[in-house]
Amino acid sequence: MRPYAYITRKLPEAVIEPLKQQFIVNMWDSEDIPVPKDVLLAEARKADALLTMLTDPVDESLLSAGERLKVVANMAVGYDNVDLKAASKYGIAVCNTPDVLTDSTADLTFALLMATARRMEEAAQFVKDDKWKSWSPYLLAGQDIHHKTIGIVGMGKIGEAVAKRAAGFDMNILYYNRSPKPEVEQRLGAVYTAFNELVAQADFIVCLTPLTSETKNLFTIEVFRKMKKTAIFINASRGPVVNEQDLYEALTLGEIAGAGLDVFEKEPIGREHPLLKLKNVIALPHIGSATIETRTAMMTLCVENIEAILMGSPPKTLVNK
């Protein structure tokens, strides 16, 4: 019997063609709406491979549903939606999509930092609302980025790529990570700094840490209170690393000056979300890696990982080694 692969979102035919040539392949037929849990469960019962999105909860019930599942290829670098322990218990390989998204995600993170610091959303809206009556000295004045201090929390590959961009802006670079990275310090002039010190010293605090049991709820009101009143907080990792209610409080009480957010505790956020009412917040719909080139590369990497596992070869990017 030919192996069966199920893909949880509609992906371009050209990208999945290599799978189709060798395996039976089915795909959820929407690009925008996640596959319902019961459909995914029914598919997992018969699948040898699943190509999943970060919106799919790949929990133990799913991983243990069938006898044949050998690989979950998750189309993201983060894999907090996958129960890794359970996958390993059932001998299922979990693959992610690192490297191919590093630069695009760093670009977006830095763009969000710049847009928040320079109030670009407010300014663009100001023009569209026909409020621009004259040039004036402090009209929509934001904050400088160059020569300021950036504090990167989570110095993985994306963190490094953000640091590289910050170096180009003559920024002073602090970082906090599980362990120091002397090579990065040498190459980019970044300085390892204790978390509490980093949040107190940085003008821009950029959260790029993966979501784990240790980083969940890392940014609370106590942490925001330690920041400068002029600080700008950027989150491009995962929403639950931040206590959103505390962030709202910090922004409304003036504990910090602004926030640029690409991720949220619960996604998608509704238009009634309190953070969306704030002028000093720029909110994006989790588009860190969203360029045509990068998303295509991520899909392709998932396809290659599935092919490798089903053909008995080592996958390119295995998470549960």
Ligand code: DGY
């Ligand atoms: C990831 O890959 O984890 C990103 O959040 C997707 O854009």
